[in-house]
Amino acid sequence: MLRQRIFSQALRPGQRLDEAALAADLGISRTPLREALKILSAEGLVHIKPRRGCFVAELTLDDLEEIFPIMAMLEGRVAFEAALKAGPDELKRLDALHEKLEKHAAARDVDRYYEVNYVFHNALQELAGNRWLQHMIGDLRKLLRLSRHRSLKLEGRQQESLAEHRALMAALHGRDAAAAEDVMKRHLLAQLVALRRMTARQEAA
Amino acid sequence: MLRQRIFSQALRPGQRLDEAALAADLGISRTPLREALKILSAEGLVHIKPRRGCFVAELTLDDLEEIFPIMAMLEGRVAFEAALKAGPDELKRLDALHEKLEKHAAARDVDRYYEVNYVFHNALQELAGNRWLQHMIGDLRKLLRLSRHRSLKLEGRQQESLAEHRALMAALHGRDAAAAEDVMKRHLLAQLVALRRMTARQEAA
DNA sequence: ATGCGATATTTTGTATACAATTTATTGGCT
DNA sequence: AGCCAATAAATTGTATACAAAATATCGCAT
The missing domain is CATH 1.20.120.530 (GntR ligand-binding domain-like)
Known part of the structure; x- marks a missing residue:
């Protein structure tokens, strides 16, 4: 679901992802959302800055x-x-x-x-x-x-x-x-x- | 820590990873452990079989x-x-x-x-x-x-x-x-x- | 003794609760 | 008015609790 939203530009490059809001929006809790974000991070689709939040990656x-x-x-x-x-x-x-x-x-x-x-x-x-x-x-x-x-x-x-x-x-x-x-x-x-x-x-x- | 253990063969290829046991062993709870496993999975170091467990990857x-x-x-x-x-x-x-x-x-x-x-x-x-x-x-x-x-x-x-x-x-x-x-x-x-x-x-x- | 089925246990997956840190707000000072 | 400090709110990170599913155990019949 997250990948889809990123590819469809519903989540824009550079955008900060609020875990609570996103989880609520997707109808799940933060736990599985965070697991998904870690995967996307390993794929390079998002960047996780510790203690600061998760951002959709940007390609220059x-x-x-x-x-x-x-x-x-x-x-x-x-x-x-x-x-x-x-x-x-x-x-x-x-x-x-x-x-x-x-x-x-x-x-x-x-x-x-x-x-x-x-x-x-x-x-x-x-x-x-x-x-x-x-x-x-x-x-x-x-x-x-x-x-x-x-x-x-x-x-x-x-x-x-x-x-x-x-x-x-x-x-x-x-x-x-x-x-x-x-x-x-x-x-x-x-x-x-x-x-x-x-x-x-x-x-x- | 997980990567180290995999590379050092403390966790062997093919081995099943028990989340509770591993978490206890590492001195953390299952939540961050699972996040780490998702990353390793994206890297190809482990394979996650849904509802069946996580296994250290094997290279033939x-x-x-x-x-x-x-x-x-x-x-x-x-x-x-x-x-x-x-x-x-x-x-x-x-x-x-x-x-x-x-x-x-x-x-x-x-x-x-x-x-x-x-x-x-x-x-x-x-x-x-x-x-x-x-x-x-x-x-x-x-x-x-x-x-x-x-x-x-x-x-x-x-x-x-x-x-x-x-x-x-x-x-x-x-x-x-x-x-x-x-x-x-x-x-x-x-x-x-x-x-x-x-x-x-x-x-x- | 062996194979099958029902129950019990373990284990994964998810939600909630709490701690730690960062960000925002307010009040006071120059 | 503008800036800084102190406090309040919000947000991330972690632990615990619970639900769902898979695995294991036990009893029973053949």
């Missing part, structure tokens, strides 16, 4: 600059492993998801595109079959949800993203693991570049 | 096979960044640490070697200056401490490790980031190979 552009290259490595590795392990059935499943991406992009449906994109990356991770890699990526992805920047809304970014996905599919079909890794890395780093453009624009306004 | 060789390649990537990246950012002063500090490694290796002092090795890798991480990268590596390193395998005790492994460190220092001095990354990756993967040899030997016995 600097954090994104550090996190995206790591994501690029990890997801790149996923693409590499997936390319090695993808059988015909799995490729078909990925193709089907990619088709959906193409459709939602054509319809300019950003929300659905994000949704399917998420499913696609997840499918790839399962294919790669490295549970710890999945775990690490999952942790970082949760963190990234703190920054509500949706780079796809940028002019032309959705088309770029789609092109990167096409290149990835080509590499997977060609069983070219190195190419898949490379494409995926670029895909993630391109997102970072887009985010930079967005924040630059926001600061200008 | 399969887990190590998955984790080490990730560590290789992350630490490789650290080496890359560190090579770019290392100034003369920082290089001197690393040299001093490396000297200690040489000394402890010559004295066959495995424990001190591990200790200094830890400090060395930490110094490199600070140099690289990516907090999130440091965070991720730290998380994985904590996990690895669950497996009490100390590959340096293997015949010749310490000399190999030392040689890898020498190659790393050379790359750092030469400001060759790509070489540093490559050496570091190999260093981590060589550890995995050593661990494989160890477990194979253990299973034979």
Whole structure:
């Protein structure tokens, strides 16, 4: 419940969390709430300052600059492993998801595109079959949800993203693991570049 | 305190943790103990099975096979960044640490070697200056401490490790980031190979 | 003797109560 | 009026108490 509220921005980055009030709001007592907060703290979604309170974490552009290259490595590795392990059935499943991406992009449906994109990356991770890699990526992805920047809304970014996905599919079909890794890395780093453009624009306004 | 007890094997992998008994033993009540267990759970050091209890996590060789390649990537990246950012002063500090490694290796002092090795890798991480990268590596390193395998005790492994460190220092001095990354990756993967040899030997016995 | 079922005990999960510390408020002083 | 100190309120951290569920024990029948 807490994670949901943080992701939905009902609890805003930087905001202080009053335990009594939050517990009452969630309809539970402080004991389980505090246990939940400790977990979120370990995940990096909140920061606990002893004796001072609990605050929703904030991601600066600097954090994104550090996190995206790591994501690029990890997801790149996923693409590499997936390319090695993808059988015909799995490729078909990925193709089907990619088709959906193409459709939602054509319809300019950003929300659905994000949704399917998420499913696609997840499918790839399962294919790669490295549970710890999945775990690490999952942790970082949760963190990234703190920054509500949706780079796809940028002019032309959705088309770029789609092109990167096409290149990835080509590499997977060609069983070219190195190419898949490379494409995926670029895909993630391109997102970072887009985010930079967005924040630059926001600061200008 | 809990982490210490897990690392020192006072609490063994797979062992069930009785909350009341542990709390009494630590001289605290169940409330803060449970909060601590939730944190350890998020870190992967324990597994909480709802309504059934808390168990110290176990790392199989399969887990190590998955984790080490990730560590290789992350630490490789650290080496890359560190090579770019290392100034003369920082290089001197690393040299001093490396000297200690040489000394402890010559004295066959495995424990001190591990200790200094830890400090060395930490110094490199600070140099690289990516907090999130440091965070991720730290998380994985904590996990690895669950497996009490100390590959340096293997015949010749310490000399190999030392040689890898020498190659790393050379790359750092030469400001060759790509070489540093490559050496570091190999260093981590060589550890995995050593661990494989160890477990194979253990299973034979 | 062994397996099953009902009861008793233990153990986890949650709520409440209290202690310790921090933050807010009030009154007095310059 | 503004600032500081002392006190009051609120908030975090911990302990205890209770509810719900799982595990263990005991008795009974086969």
